[in-house]
Amino acid sequence: MTDRIPNPQPLTYGTVQPGTLVEDGDDNVFRVEHVASWRNAVGAQYVSLTVVPLGPGAPGMWTELATIGLLLASEGMVADARARQQRSVIVSGLGLVADRVRSHVLPLPTYGTHVSLTVGSPAELGVWADAFGVEVREVVASGRVHWSVTVDLGDDDAMSLSLNVSCLSTPVEPEPVPLPEHRHVAASGGQGEGTAECACGQVFFGESGGEAVAALDQHIANPEVRFPAGTPERAAYAAELTEELGKFARGEAPYEYPVTSPAPADDTTGGDR
Secondary structure, eight states: OOOOOOOSSOOBTTTOOTTOEEEOSSSOEEEEEEEEEEEOTTOOEEEEEEEEESSSSOOEEEEEETTSBOEEOOHHHHHHHHHHHHHHHHHHHHHHHHHHHHTTOSOOOSSOEEEEEEESSHHHHHHHHHHHTOOOEEEEETTEEEEEEEEEOOOOTTSOEEEEEEEOOEEOOOOOOOOOOOSEEEEEEETTEEEEEETTSOEEEESSHHHHHHHHHHHHHOTTOSSOTTSHHHHHHHHHHHHHHHHHHTTOSOTTOSOOOOOOTTOSSOOOO
16 A cells, blocks of 8 residues: 555545545545535534546545545555556557457558557656567657667568657757866977967967966966967967058958947947948
8 A cells, every 4th residue: 555644734524625636545546526515404514525536437426524534645646546547548548449440440551550659758668668578779860869669569561560659859968078178288499489388289489488388377377368468479469450450540441340439429329430
């Protein structure tokens, strides 16, 4: 019998509300649909409940004194009841199809019969695969992983009968991208020319080996800076920008050149000039 969770407050026929899930003491779960209170000839208060089983079974009516307690169904019992209900629906549905095929009511399929089901996870799909002795098929497409199981239930090549079970696909886990490592790899040169190389592949130059190493140290301290301050690379980049800005000022650069000048004092709209 399923373990029961003690009620935080006593639940009685007089306090139960429609929609409450209760159990009958034998692990059968019912949903309370209607509650009607009434008194008998001597004034005792009774309550009648219309209940519907959560799973196989028929609706019923329970009547007791308003002070009689009720058992609140636990989450585990509710899950078990819903599972029994789903199994019953699957079995009865497949049975209905089988009856119609057997009685010649339905035309036979031309290219085989396929029954498809969807489960909640790859682990559940593995249970289906083990039950029928087949392998789980894994396919990667459109950036997602798709799992499925196909069971051949027929032994006639001309008219196949198969069961296809799948589960929801999941996104492909991206390959981890290693972060570049920043450390001294090599340095060379003397007075007049020097180089220093970082493990990330970037090489720094200087008027001496010490100057190149100093630029590399700045890079290691702040790798996001493309040209560390005080390096020849930064000076060359600044000179290049200065030259391009000069072309723009002389009107030699195209109109779309991405430099924005301050707007005149009487221009409230701003913009490029």
